Amino acid sequence: MALLEFNENGIFCPPASVYIDPWRPVRNALITHGHADHSRRGHQHYLCTESAAPVIRYRLGEDISLETIKYGEPRVINGVRFSFHPAGHILGSAQIRVEYKGEIWVVSGDYKLENDGISEAFEPVRCHTFISECTFGLPVYNWPDQHDVYADIVRWWKRNREEGKTSVITAYALGKAQRLLRNLPENEGPVFTHGAVENVNEVIRRQGIQLPDTIRVTPEQDRKAYQGALVIATPSALGSPWMKKFRPYSTAMASGWMAIRGTRRRRSADRGFVLSDHADWGGLNQAIEQTGAEKIFVTHGYTSIYGNWLKDQGYDAREVKTDFSGESDDADSTGGDA
Amino acid sequence: MKQFTKLFSELDGTTKTNPKVDALSDYFDKAPEYDKLWTIALLSHRRPKRAVNATRMKEWAAEIAGLPFWLVDESHHVVGDLAETIALILPDHENESSESLTHWMEFIIGLRNLEENERKSEMARAWSMLSRQQRFVFNKLITGGFRMGVSQKLMVRALAAATGIEENLLAHRLMGDWTPASTTFEELVLSEDKDEKDSRPYPFYLAYPLEQPPGELGTPAEWQAEMKWDGIRGQIIVRNQQLFVWSRGEELVTDKYPEYEVLTGFLPDGTVLDGEIMPFRDGLPLPFTLLQKRIGRKKVGPSLLKKVPVIFMAYDLLESGGEDIRQLPLNERRKKLEMVVAEAPEILRLSETVSFDTWEELADVRSDARSRQTEGIMLKNQASAYRVGRKRGDWWKWKVDPLTIDAVMIYAMRGHGRRANLYTDYTFAVRDGENLVPFAKAYSGLTDKEIARVDRFVKQNTLERFGPVRSVRPELVFEIAFEGINKSSRHKSGVALRFPRISRWREDKPASEINTLDDLHRMMDLYG
Numbered sequence: 001m002a003l004l005e006f007n008e009n010g011i012f013c014p015p016a017s018v019y020i021d022p023w024r025p026v027r028n029a030l031i032t033h034g035h036a037d038h039s040r041r042g043h044q045h046y047l048c049t050e051s052a053a054p055v056i057r058y059r060l061g062e063d064i065s066l067e068t069i070k071y072g073e074p075r076v077i078n079g080v081r082f083s084f085h086p087a088g089h090i091l092g093s094a095q096i097r098v099e100y101k102g103e104i105w106v107v108s109g110d111y112k113l114e115n116d117g118i119s120e121a122f123e124p125v126r127c128h129t130f131i132s133e134c135t136f137g138l139p140v141y142n143w144p145d146q147h148d149v150y151a152d153i154v155r156w157w158k159r160n161r162e163e164g165k166t167s168v169i170t171a172y173a174l175g176k177a178q179r180l181l182r183n184l185p186e187n188e189g190p191v192f193t194h195g196a197v198e199n200v201n202e203v204i205r206r207q208g209i210q211l212p213d214t215i216r217v218t219p220e221q222d223r224k225a226y227q228g229a230l231v232i233a234t235p236s237a238l239g240s241p242w243m244k245k246f247r248p249y250s251t252a253m254a255s256g257w258m259a260i261r262g263t264r265r266r267r268s269a270d271r272g273f274v275l276s277d278h279a280d281w282g283g284l285n286q287a288i289e290q291t292g293a294e295k296i297f298v299t300h301g302y303t304s305i306y307g308n309w310l311k312d313q314g315y316d317a318r319e320v321k322t323d324f325s326g327e328s329d330d331a332d333s334t335g336g337d338a
Numbered sequence: 339m340k341q342f343t344k345l346f347s348e349l350d351g352t353t354k355t356n357p358k359v360d361a362l363s364d365y366f367d368k369a370p371e372y373d374k375l376w377t378i379a380l381l382s383h384r385r386p387k388r389a390v391n392a393t394r395m396k397e398w399a400a401e402i403a404g405l406p407f408w409l410v411d412e413s414h415h416v417v418g419d420l421a422e423t424i425a426l427i428l429p430d431h432e433n434e435s436s437e438s439l440t441h442w443m444e445f446i447i448g449l450r451n452l453e454e455n456e457r458k459s460e461m462a463r464a465w466s467m468l469s470r471q472q473r474f475v476f477n478k479l480i481t482g483g484f485r486m487g488v489s490q491k492l493m494v495r496a497l498a499a500a501t502g503i504e505e506n507l508l509a510h511r512l513m514g515d516w517t518p519a520s521t522t523f524e525e526l527v528l529s530e531d532k533d534e535k536d537s538r539p540y541p542f543y544l545a546y547p548l549e550q551p552p553g554e555l556g557t558p559a560e561w562q563a564e565m566k567w568d569g570i571r572g573q574i575i576v577r578n579q580q581l582f583v584w585s586r587g588e589e590l591v592t593d594k595y596p597e598y599e600v601l602t603g604f605l606p607d608g609t610v611l612d613g614e615i616m617p618f619r620d621g622l623p624l625p626f627t628l629l630q631k632r633i634g635r636k637k638v639g640p641s642l643l644k645k646v647p648v649i650f651m652a653y654d655l656l657e658s659g660g661e662d663i664r665q666l667p668l669n670e671r672r673k674k675l676e677m678v679v680a681e682a683p684e685i686l687r688l689s690e691t692v693s694f695d696t697w698e699e700l701a702d703v704r705s706d707a708r709s710r711q712t713e714g715i716m717l718k719n720q721a722s723a724y725r726v727g728r729k730r731g732d733w734w735k736w737k738v739d740p741l742t743i744d745a746v747m748i749y750a751m752r753g754h755g756r757r758a759n760l761y762t763d764y765t766f767a768v769r770d771g772e773n774l775v776p777f778a779k780a781y782s783g784l785t786d787k788e789i790a791r792v793d794r795f796v797k798q799n800t801l802e803r804f805g806p807v808r809s810v811r812p813e814l815v816f817e818i819a820f821e822g823i824n825k826s827s828r829h830k831s832g833v834a835l836r837f838p839r840i841s842r843w844r845e846d847k848p849a850s851e852i853n854t855l856d857d858l859h860r861m862m863d864l865y866g
């Protein structure tokens with residue numbers, strides 16, 4: 001029997017009888033991070049890191065049965081030793097290490113290798129078997145230096161301000177939005193936020209994380225205040241009547257998918273900035289190498305292509321079908337972030 | 339290359355016309371003359387012959403990037419653009435080339451005369467000198483498909499803005515058989531052509547589709563009806579013993595239709611005809627698809643002239659005796675037109691009017707339009723002047739309804755460009771007993787939201803994968819609309835459709851209720 005199995009409910013650990021990021025309601029769920037496709041509603045008991053907990057409680061309800069754990073702290077269940085390690089994806093995100101009778105597996109959840117200044121920075125974890133995402137598992141995805149991207153965003157903002165426009169940038173409400181806030185210069189001008197973004201900001205500020213000041217967009221707000229300002233909105237806001245109040249405006253998206261011209265052009269945004277909370281091609285390969293694992297399961301993303309590449313590299317690689325957000329580049333419909 | 343790459347990025351970064359024209363005219367303002375000439379050449383489809391084979395490029399790039407070929411190939415399917423795929427997988431570096439566009443174009447032309455291994459090392463050298471975005475543009479210059487979302491017309495408009503020369507004059511100056519090697523910017527663009535004034539066309543008046551019942555237009559007597567011909571809108575101009583042919587894209591196409599040359603002797607000087615360039619034989623229109631074979635060609639050879647003979651179906655007279663008569667009412671222009679055509683050889687035909695006393699009568703003619711190889715009915719107000727552009731009120735096109743058939747999707751392929759990485763190109767099948775027979779491909783007609791849903795279905799219901807194509811569970815039913823149906827030996831189904839597109843997603847219909855191959859063949863017997 002394998003230490004971790006893939007069944008219709010999710011990733012299952014038979015000796016401990018717990019699931020990791022299950023997509024159907026189960027008794028015990030270990031959660032890698034707070035995005036909707038990984039932390040779902042309806043489980044009886046949740047376990048996640050301390051910094052992931054507030055958002056999960058906010059999203060799923062204060063009354064859920066949720067326990068927290070520190071990074072690196074062991075939790076033994078039925079002789080199986082579990083521990084959570086930083087995944088660098090969003091605040092509180094973790095890879096989950098599972099050890100039983102000398103055999104070690106790691107479930108990556110979603111991850112990226114660069115330090116974004118707000119998520120706990122990714123740490124490689126040695127293991128025998130690694131279950132990895134591969135959202136961007138193609139050699140065409142190579143992220144530019146994030147600081148160049150922030151500088152580009154500021155240039156775009158400045159130019160819009162000179163033209164008397166509002167700059168509306170879309171980013172996933174949990175993760176990307178706060179990453180932008182942390183990394184854009186604070187003295188550049190006022191930053192407004194979509195309600196969904198601001199709700200998460202409030203949760204995160206309450207847990208003691210510093211974020212620059214933001215102003216929630218409300219119907220009462222004087223529209224003149226938007227001129228020259230930056231608005232951080234959710235992707236679904238783009239093209240909706242909610243945008244009217246910002247006229248005239250320029251729109252941008254910050255996502256890894258923006259690396260491809262076709263995707264950029266398909267989007268209705270004026271600009272696409274390549275900024276992702278997932279590992280790029282080089283990042284995936286590096287992370288996998290650093291685990292020292294021989295057996296790799298690839299879950300969501302370009303699984304068949306990336307799996308074949310890993311086989312070419314001598315790994316025992318397998319493709320697994322999961323309910324994580326896979327190939328979709330539509331953050332709205334899946335709840336996953338790119 | 340820096341300026342050109344910047345221009346490319348700016349044009350690529352917007353879908354709006356005005357910023358494009360601004361970026362172009364700014365470029366025409368600042369770029370060196372020889373680079374401007376190349377830019378005009380590239381934007382008017384005068385790309386040098388392809389110097390490097392696409393598969394070779396892919397192989398070399400894979401080798402430099404240290405990746406297996408199959409992986410680069412897969413990436414290409416996802417990205418949907420070879421030039422971009424290569425630019426993205428090559429190792430990143432800090433280099434950027436300050437050489438001119440002309441330098442790189444000459445470099446590309448030079449590749450053609452090299453041995454394969456030299457070509458390979460030259461390509462590697464070029465890639466190592468160019469920035470990522472420059473590499474993309476450079477690759478595009480080689481692979482072609484060089485669309486920057488700029489039509490020749492838009493380019494001419496920008497050039498007009500930058501030089502202060504009138505658009506029609508510029509369009510004329512840019513015509514013909516020049517290459518950047520054979521001319522200069524000064525000679526091509528800035529100097530006056532001796533016959534350019536003679537060639538000037540009038541802006542076309544375009545009809546609106548009729549959506550209301552024709553009875554709302556008034557009494558039949560106020561309207562002139564003609565068949566709606568299936569050809570290319572054109573103007574024939576004879577001035578000073580010279581003939582010019584313009585197509586609707588405000589493109590001078592005289593060289594493509596040498597048959598019209600005979601009209602020079604028949605049409606009096608100062609004559610401008612509006613009508614349709616049509617493939618035609620033995621008194622009947624030929625299918626439009628035949629004409630498409632001529633459109634793409636620069637030079638039209640004798641065999642093509644024989645295979646696809648054209649006539650000019652005239653329906654309006656815009657200039658008579660050197661005088662602009664567009665303000666005269668249609669019925670007066672029509673009388674003059676009839677006199678002009680009566681004298682002319684067979685290649686010039688008159689678009690006959692359809693007489694009708696009631697709208698019902700005309701509706702009957704319309705319902706029969708397809709079997710007459712026409713697209714429907716044109717309605718023109720008898721008292722109307724010839725106006726400019728698409729204006730409501732005086733000219734209406736009353737097209738026949740498209741033919742439709744319900745079919746099931748069986749294959750899906752990733753799209754290109756704006757649709758890259760999404761399954762947007764579908765193959766449809768009809769039922770033939772137990773089997774499903776593919777008969778049409780279509781990739782338009784769905785909203786972005788619907789495309790996203792179909793894309794998800796494809797990913798979750800894949801049966802097999804063949805490179806970029808997936809076969810899917812035959813479950814989704816669509817209504818396919820098309821304009822015509824012809825026999826075809828090249829297709830398994832035995833039919834070829836004209837303009838197939840998705841008219842709607844039949845979520846109400848199960849795959850068991852789609853149309854059959856017999857239904858298709860019956861349609862062909864009726865309309866083919």
